[in-house]
Amino acid sequence: MDNESLQHGVLLNFYCHSRARHDGVLLSEWMLAQARRLGIGGGSVFRAIAGYGRHGVLHEEQFFELADDLPLRIEFLLRDEQAEALLQRVREAHVDITYARIAASFAALGTH
Numbered sequence: 093m094d095n096e097s098l099q100h101g102v103l104l105n106f107y108c109h110s111r112a113r114h115d116g117v118l119l120s121e122w123m124l125a126q127a128r129r130l131g132i133g134g135g136s137v138f139r140a141i142a143g144y145g146r147h148g149v150l151h152e153e154q155f156f157e158l159a160d161d162l163p164l165r166i167e168f169l170l171r172d173e174q175a176e177a178l179l180q181r182v183r184e185a186h187v188d189i190t191y192a193r194i195a196a197s198f199a200a201l202g203t204h
Contacts, residue, residue: 096199102175103196106166106182108189110139119189123166126181132174138165145190169198 112119120137127135143163144150168178175193182189 096201098197098199099171100195100197101169101171103192103194104168104170104175104178105192105194106189107145107191108164108166109145109161110164111161112164112189114185114187119187120164120166122187123182123189126185127168127178130174130177130181132168132170132178135166135168138167140164169196 106123108119110118110120114122117125124135124137140163142150145163168175170178179191179193182191
């Protein structure tokens with residue numbers, strides 16, 4: 093384990109639709125901006141090809157009228173205190189979003 097230092101924390105996933113907005117900004121962009129402001133080293137946004145949420149509406153790429161509102165997952169690997177800070181920021185902003193918090197171990201491989 094030359095450059096590998098195993099860390100323990102959480103995988104924090106947020107789920108929303110691609111058209112969801114907060115304060116006039118796409119929610120995925122707002123989430124990444126908040127994470128950067130908190131000094132979080134990275135985050136990613138993934139778009140689903142299909143999915144449905146709590147309202148039961150199916151969104152798929154093949155349905156033209158719903159294809160531009162596909163589900164997104166916004167993902168962060170964080171230390172516990174970073175996850176709490178990000179969750180607190182989202183709560184304070186009264187963002188309508190679903191999240192999952194999963195215990196994780198992670199490390200970077202190779203040289204950077």
